[in-house]
Amino acid sequence: MAYRGVMYERSIRFPPVTDLKRWSLEVEEGRQGSICYPPADPIHSALEHIVYYALMVHLDLQNPVSVKDALRKGLKFFSSLQTTDGHWAGDYGGPMFLLPGFAIVMHITQQPIDDHARKEIIRYLWNLQNPDGGWGIHIESESTVFGTALNYVAQRILGVEAQDSRLERARLWLRDRDGCLRIPSWGKFWLAVLNVYSWDGVNSLFPEMVLLPQWFPLHTQRMWCYARTVYMPMSWLYGTKYQFPVSPLIEALRQELLPRPFSEIDWKSYRNQVAEEDLYTPHTWILNAFFSAVNIYEKFAPQFLRRWSLDWIYQVLKSEDEFTNYICIGPINKMTNMLITWIQEGPYSDRFKKHTERVKDYMWMGRDGMKMNGTNGSQLWDTSFMIQAMIETDLRDEFKDVFKKAHDYIDVSQICHNHPNHRWYYRDETKGGWPFSTRAMGWIVADCTGEGLKAALICKYNKFTPRPLSNDRLFAAADILLKMQNSTGGYATCEKTRGWHFFEWFNASEVFGEIMIDYDYVECTSSALQGLCQFREMFPNHRSKEISRAIDRSVDYLFRMQRPDGSFEGMWGICFTYGTWFALDGLGAAGYDCSDARIMKACDFLASKQKEDGGYVGDCFDIHPKSQVVNTAWAVLGLIKAKYPNQSIIHQGIGLLLMRQKADGDWDQESISGVFNKNCMISYSNFKNIFPLWALARYTTAFPSNSSISFLGNSSV
Secondary structure, eight states, X not given: OOOOBOSSOOOOOSOOSSOGGGEEEEEETTEEEEEEOOTTSOOOTTSBOHHHHHHHOOOOOOOOOSHHHHHHHHHHHHHTTBOTTSOBOOOOOOBXXXXXXXXXXHHHTTOOOOHHHHHHHHHHHHHTOOTTSOBOSBTTBOOBHHHHHHHHHHHHHTTOOTXXXXXXXXXXXXXXXXXXXXXXXXXXXXXXXXXXXXXXGSOOOOGGGGGSOTTSTTOGGGSOHHHHXXXXXXXXXXXXXXXXXXXXXXXXXXXXXXXXXXXXXOGGGGTTOOOTTTOSSOOOHHHHHHHHHHHHHHHHOOHHHHHHHHHHHHHHHHHHHHHTTTOOSSHHHHHHHHHHHHHHHOTTSHHHHHHHHTGGGGEEEETTEEEEOSSSOOHHHHHHHHHHHHHTSTTGGGGHHHHHHHHHHHHHHSOOSOOTTTGGGTOOOOTTOOOSSOGGGOOOOHHHHHHHHHHHHHHHHTTOOSSOOOHHHHHHHHHHHHHHBOTTSOBOSSSOOOSOGGGGGGOOOSSOSSOXXXXXXXHHHHHHHHHHHHHHHHOTTSSHHHHHHHHHHHHHHHHHTOOTTSOOOOSSBSSHHHXXXXXXXXXXXXXXXXXXXXXXXXXXXHHHTOOTTSOBOOTTTOOOSSOBHHXXXXXXXXXXXXXXXXXXXXXXXXXXXXXXXXXXXXXXXXSOOEEETTTEEEOOTTHHHHHHHHHHHHHHHHOGGGTTOOEETTEEO
16 A cells, blocks of 8 residues: 655654753663653753753764764764663654553553653644644654544643644544544544443454464464554453543543534444545455454353453463563553553552553653653664674774673673463563563564674674673574574564464454564564574584574575565565665675675665665655655665675765764754554664664775765765
């Protein structure tokens, strides 16, 4: 389906409503917490002043005069943002359906929201409102009923009056679309929990699915972990038909969002209705048939089966809470699990208190206000990339302290154990792997394990740390990568693929694509492949035959994924520049370059997409009017790795990166660069520094005679 997004980069229309100088970022082993201190209190010296610094401070430096000078200044700038525990903190927001879940659950459970945070959340939502009055599914999306209705509710909960002109515009936009009645399924769920929508308007979530035999093709445990951990708490709340009691606010929201009185609506008729602006994945005929059957079942569901299924679901949710230290895999199941704990165990229970203490892990104070991140951060991901960027330049010795601190974070973030009874609770092994963010979060990812392994090997080999990871820990990382490889030769995300593609026929999200099972991905496979290749170089005798076979199978998988035009599609970044860079770096690690016709074809694809200014856009959409530094860096990295013979393409790309660099070594934040589930974009604020620096570093190594040149190709500083 075609991309439906805004054709412009967002501007900050509403300035800060709190004193940014009072905001600090508290960190401990990757845990991030944005805190605003009152003027009367001194800011504790142990806290990181990164939030204010990153938002406001730019050094008064001269413009770079050469590639190496640009690289040095960029490294100095970004190194100054490294936290005391060694990682780089960043904005991982973007989706516009996260804050509403936070607001709804905090309201239901009567948890206070700090007034500074409340004001900045409201400012964030105002900054992201579209000119037509609505909000989208993500920050660069056209308005949707999903985004508009839920963010309207969030603002009303946070204290914005219905008479506010911004909310009046939102109501006008919704009024032309039957109010919130045709909101997609996740929106129906949240509004039903809040009692603004009726459960009669929601298709059965069939909690009893967890009671099916585990060999059954549609058993819950076969789902992608992110879908499974969202579906299960949703099905629990559906199974209990929990609804917040009607209050004056709920009555007001019903009047404001529904086109007619609540009691007069034929709720069942809206179960399968979705607004045109929202629909990305229509129901299949088999899904509609399934819903028809389970909706009938819902009328006669035996209470003992319902109780049995809800009890088991709750046990699995408790294990998720405990395995993740109450962070959970993401913000949706974080808030649903927290709500269910409150319902089951009460507001004074230890488990609920542990949940409330971890809410702040998701909150991020950004330039445009306070938002909810898509996970508790991207700490490991960004840090491992930065280590690899710095090692590719001969300036590395100037940044030994940065390497040491970064390695400290790689060290503390590796997961060195398996969770107790993990298979009983649908979990795979985790020992030796790395997470996307923090060790406390408890989920490993294949590509993060590959990147973490590479970073650890770099620091050990180059003696950047007095306490390198032991061989046993590195062996454990290689071993878990061997276990995570699928029969296809590819790698999925957190687990091996458990289901079959036909499970996607039952995708009821309506707004996401390819979410039902954990698919193989070019990026995950490339990262794992590179990690194993680098590991084999340092430890050629550890499981050598198995590792060589895994490498060969990964190479075969990547070549099978090459498209007829030579490109590789990226599923976690935008989009073909991202996927093609990952493929070229992975295949390059295995010894392939442009002497292979398939690699040359991939490079020719990248060359054909270069714009007149030397840069690249997110070319799966190709809609942005100007090149993006992140996409340009990805293309340059891939072309250099593959030894592309048309060097002018590379020079021009570097020229654009130099031209866009600021005097202090930073780059401006441009359009969003991340994506997930086909239809939702997500921010990686550190990418604008990491990847241009990595491209410059790789360039200075590949073209040392050009390192002092300040005019390249069609671009100049």
